[in-house]
Amino acid sequence: MKRRTYIDPTIASSDVTPESVFLNRRDLIKASTGGAAAALGLSTARSGLASAPAELSFKSDTEGALLEELTPYDDVTSYNNFYEFGTDKSDPVQHAHAMTTDPWTIKIGGLVNQPGELHLEDILSGFDLEERIYRFRCVEAWSMVVPWVGFPLAELLQRFDPKPEGRFVEFKTLYRRAEMRGTRSFTSIIDWPYREGLRMDEAMHPLTLMTVGLYGKTLPNQNGAPLRLIVPWKYGFKSIKSIVEINVTAKQPKTSWQTLQSSEYGFYANVNPEVDHPRWSQRFERRLPSSIFNPNRVPTLPFNGYEEQVASLYAGMDLRKFY
Amino acid sequence: MVTLGAVGVCLMPLLVLSIQLGTGQMGPDPAKRLMQGTGEWALRGLILVLLAAPLAKRGWPMLFRFRRVLGLSLFVYVSLHLLLFAQVYVGWSLTLLAEELKERPYVLVGFSAWLAMLPLALTSTDRARRWLGRRWRQLHRLIYPATVLAWLHVFWLVRSDVGEALLYGVIFAALLLWRVRRLQLRAR
Numbered sequence: 001m002k003r004r005t006y007i008d009p010t011i012a013s014s015d016v017t018p019e020s021v022f023l024n025r026r027d028l029i030k031a032s033t034g035g036a037a038a039a040l041g042l043s044t045a046r047s048g049l050a051s052a053p054a055e056l057s058f059k060s061d062t063e064g065a066l067l068e069e070l071t072p073y074d075d076v077t078s079y080n081n082f083y084e085f086g087t088d089k090s091d092p093v094q095h096a097h098a099m100t101t102d103p104w105t106i107k108i109g110g111l112v113n114q115p116g117e118l119h120l121e122d123i124l125s126g127f128d129l130e131e132r133i134y135r136f137r138c139v140e141a142w143s144m145v146v147p148w149v150g151f152p153l154a155e156l157l158q159r160f161d162p163k164p165e166g167r168f169v170e171f172k173t174l175y176r177r178a179e180m181r182g183t184r185s186f187t188s189i190i191d192w193p194y195r196e197g198l199r200m201d202e203a204m205h206p207l208t209l210m211t212v213g214l215y216g217k218t219l220p221n222q223n224g225a226p227l228r229l230i231v232p233w234k235y236g237f238k239s240i241k242s243i244v245e246i247n248v249t250a251k252q253p254k255t256s257w258q259t260l261q262s263s264e265y266g267f268y269a270n271v272n273p274e275v276d277h278p279r280w281s282q283r284f285e286r287r288l289p290s291s292i293f294n295p296n297r298v299p300t301l302p303f304n305g306y307e308e309q310v311a312s313l314y315a316g317m318d319l320r321k322f323y
Numbered sequence: 324m325v326t327l328g329a330v331g332v333c334l335m336p337l338l339v340l341s342i343q344l345g346t347g348q349m350g351p352d353p354a355k356r357l358m359q360g361t362g363e364w365a366l367r368g369l370i371l372v373l374l375a376a377p378l379a380k381r382g383w384p385m386l387f388r389f390r391r392v393l394g395l396s397l398f399v400y401v402s403l404h405l406l407l408f409a410q411v412y413v414g415w416s417l418t419l420l421a422e423e424l425k426e427r428p429y430v431l432v433g434f435s436a437w438l439a440m441l442p443l444a445l446t447s448t449d450r451a452r453r454w455l456g457r458r459w460r461q462l463h464r465l466i467y468p469a470t471v472l473a474w475l476h477v478f479w480l481v482r483s484d485v486g487e488a489l490l491y492g493v494i495f496a497a498l499l500l501w502r503v504r505r506l507q508l509r510a511r
């Protein structure tokens with residue numbers, strides 16, 4: 001099979017993949033062989049990562065490192081919401097190994113001047129990776145602090161040259177029934193594939209990260225390998241995993257949770273302690289790891305603590321209405 | 324001695340949950356797991372309690388004989404569930420609790436189920452039973468509204484997969500319908 005590779009004329013010679021990253025590609029391939037072994041049932045239980053994550057080379061986040069205590073790697077990779085693999089927090093780590101992440105293609109289309117496809121190797125070699133230590137706040141009122149590795153989504157979008165009438169960006173997760181047991185549950189009421197969306201200015205914001213790794217290594221499958229979004233000032237469900245399609249649109253795209261229950265999950269989903277989820281309060285969060293006698297309940301901050309950077313995006317908007 | 328064995332069996336799930344908690348097998352958010360664990364075992368206990376009578380009528384009196392132990396254990400699991408909620412979710416703040424009860428119907432519904440079971444637990448001694456006489460049986464019919472409330476509590480919590488809630492619904496409906504039918508047959 002002949003593979004179309006996206007060649008970007010804007011890549012300077014200085015951007016050419018450093019050897020270390022190239023070698024990491026090899027590791028990645030090796031790692032996915034490991035994934036096949038895991039699929040055959042050879043993986044271990046709790047640390048049963050889908051494929052042994054490979055080292056990435058990136059610029060460290062020295063400022064973010066001082067912010068707050070990191071949530072341990074094992075917790076970040078064993079406590080996940082990834083409903084394609086089941087609704088329990090431990091389902092993804094047990095079942096996500098079934099997902100094939102190599103080869104991986106992302107289709108970029110809609111209102112862009114240069115629609116096309118990206119392969120994972122283009123992404124790993126075509127962008128300067130950097131570490132970002134962000135708070136991650138789930139709508140279910142738990143939170144983590146995670147060192148992600150990625151690059152600004154803006155850089156990716158600019159390569160495809162969005163048209164001026166493109167005001168929103170839509171994302172879709174892989175939907176492969178054979179590999180995703182959660183999507184085969186006949187009592188699930190989610191309309192697959194999982195969809196998310198951002199307004200163009202949100203997508204272009206420098207905090208919005210296209211993420212390929214965590215803790216310096218490629219993403220484990222349960223965390224949304226090989227490529228996911230991280231929007232740190234929004235609830236976790238906006239940070240869509242395992243992306244296969246990105247479309248620039250004129251109209252606000254329909255997102256999965258909003259479609260399912262629009263009274264509980266809005267399009268914006270900005271972290272906001274003042275606007276409760278109808279079934280629970282959003283004023284506090286359990287910062288994981290938490291325990292029974294020390295629940296580690298901390299007050300939730302407006303925009304998850306990124307108010308200074310992003311509040312201006314929503315100037316004049318009633319955030320109670322546009323939740 | 325036999326009763327003691329029944330108590331032991333009923334407390335097994337609690338023991339398992341405690342061991343999992345003690346050995347760190349509950350992951351980074353044990354609160355959530357324990358809430359789920361105590362809630363699920365309470366539901367299973369409720370099923371067993373409601374199964375006792377129909378099984379006894381079909382010649383298997385084992386559960387019926389131990390229904391007091393079963394009922395009290397069920398109450399222990401529900402109470403633990405409630406205590407955890409107070410400790411982990413509202414941090415013993417009365418204002419927060421009042422707000423939760425007011426604004427979140429599933430909390431109120433779950434709490435009502437516990438309230439409905441409280442007098443049953445308190446009147447489970449032989450003395451209370453003798454003292455209440457006929458009214459004891461009437462009082463203990465509170466388990467039926469408690470069942471409906473417990474199921475509503477579960478159903479209200481569903482986020483995207485209704486499978487489990489439906490399964491409990493079918494089981495509870497069957498167990499309650501059996502009683503309705505018996506009442507009808509007796510009235511004839």
